[in-house]
Amino acid sequence: MRTPMIAALAAALATTAYADDWQSTLEAARGQTVYWHAWGGDARTNGFIEWVSEQTQEQFGVSVEQVKLSDTAEAVTRVISEKAAGRDEGGAVDMIWINGPNFLTMKEQGLLHGPFVADLPNAQYLDLSDGAAAAVDFTVPVEGMESPWRLAKFVFSYDSARVETPPASMADFVSWAEANPGRFTHPDPSNFMGATFLKQALVELAPERGALQQPVTEDSYDATVAPLWAWYDALRPNMWLGGEAFPENESVQQQMMNDGEIDIAMSFDPASTAAAIEQGLLPESARVFVPEGGTIGNISFVGIPYNAANREGAEVVANFLLAPATQAHMQNIEVLGSFSVLDPSKLDAEGQAAFDALPTAPALPALEDLGATLIEPHPSWMTRLVDDFAARYTR
Template sequence: MKLILAAFLLGATPAMADWAETLAEARGQTVYWNAWGGDPRTNAFIEWVSARTEAEFGVSVQQVKLSDTAEAVARVRAEKAAGQIEGGAVDLVWINGPNFMAMKDEALLHGPFVAGLPNAAGVDLSEGAAATLDFTVPVEGMEAPWRLAKFVFAHDSARAPEPPRSMAGFVDWAKAHPGRMTHPNPANFMGATFLKQALVELAPDRAALAAPATDAAFGAQTAPLWQWYDALRPHLWREGAAYPENESVQAQLLNDGEVDIAMFFDPAAPAALIAQGVLPETVRVFVPDAGTIGNISFVAIPFDAAHRAGAEVVANFLLSPEAQAQMQNIEVLGSYSVLDPARLDDAAKAAFAALPTAPALPRLEDLGATLPEPHPSWMTRLTEEWAKRYTP
């Protein structure tokens, strides 16, 4: 086997030779993928990934289910503080925004590695493209994209056929339908995203949100947000005195008929939940006319990962048309692909075209414009300020 590999490497391009070495090193490894464990569909997809990478590359995946990505960051940080430079417990981590920025700033990441992944050729990595930025922070090859995310609302079209068409319009809608909407607690990512979505629409200077939030900028740009929220809060579910813990709890409120609107960071989630019997068949997705916040989910490899080669193999497989089509299947996960459709060959295009659909599954054109995420510092300060203002 070694002679065959050596002969192959002699005739390979440098990039192909490097990848062949990575595949050889990765065989037999178990990759410990630290990923949020709160979504059964995502957990099942990761199990499928493990079965496929083990069958094809001899690399298995063990999901370490997190309640907060910061847990993995803290683990890697502690290992570095202890002087550990290899054999780390975290091989791969699903990461975004402030956590990525912290790991990048503290030199906790392996890489850059994305340019060396063969399947990265299917992604638009040109300067300024969505896959090159994470909440405005340049990725610089330190994390690989794997799924698209876009903030959407869902309404029960039988009970609330005319949802608001703007964030500002939520105030009038809530006044006309008292107690029929709420949002997750901003301590949860979904609740924080609701506030960010309103901030992006209401800020006097949206461009200022791309820079770190200074005291002066934060005060100026959030003033209309707090004025809006003060008008909205009394008309929320339970008069704004309590909030669902997360999007799953809010979805249950929608199903139970306690509220008429919910929110998700996965446009396919309502259709999937309808199929599971968790939401009524009359639920449909809507977005404000100006569009909604969107981003790409990434995976990164810590600097001291014990199985770096295996982690790169998994990151590369996640970018394959096979994995991306499986992920986009509404019956599996329903997350939109990060691949550039113009870069797909005919077989891949046919695979995506054959994916099942559903009445509540929005078309890409139904989702409106994708608005850029603010700099990560804005979310941190938003949640702190909300807690200060509205927590007893």
């Protein structure tokens, strides 16, 4: 169903004088079905993608089929296999929700279509300057090879009915757990949420944070992670089940918090706590906190494989995701609640008004409440960290 905001967007699009090349893209895309390979572990995100398909079908004749992944590497592996088999056209993967190590792999192996972002009409609303969040993915320059679509920032949630004062820093988790044994855990680091928890601690505890912005080396690794493992060894005995087992993912951890089994959970979506309360998945007393020094944040991107069968349709969908009306709809707590990737200074009055009119909720933090955004380490650090954790604690 077309909302007034989206109807206005469609009208604006219909009267826009597109450049000839973009008009050609629109014509070629009509009738295509874009197979968007995206993590399928969040019902609200899945619902948003369904809405995107409805809108792009209505406005451009382009439909979207979500191929739900448990791990983005599944889609990357498929593209790698197709290239090895010489399938350089008509690939099965049209678009991937991609970040970090997976983007680096595809970029280095020449598996991505592009650069294409600068050709998207709605890229005018992005800050694509050198070093800007929309131009860098886990320290790797994007160079137009993937398009941003949602902002992610690591946050913790806690039950304020049981926790008066949550940890003020990652270091403080040790003393908090000592005072509240068995009331904290984290997802298994084989899941990106558990890995992010370790990275958040690493960024705070590393003696030389700048080393994390460079590819990991044997010399830099040992010295940089030593404080992390010392911290974790002190934390682990007072964790849920003595740190011998972990919830599979954030959804399982959230359920544990809702059941009163633990008091703190975590997410890469600042709006997820408010959304979970609305859905009855967390108690009304749940609130969000971040360590005083800030938390890791990044932008989620979509990439188009070099051999995508429906490349034009994928570009149309990527462009639609950047429309101010789409971004405002996505940021609505009643829809998804993900913060926009657009540069507010580039919005006109109508675009800004769409964001100003969004509803709020007691457990929904304002952007200024989320503290500083810490830069993600180079992707090689996450890979090494997860392997090291498994060798130390789960094997």
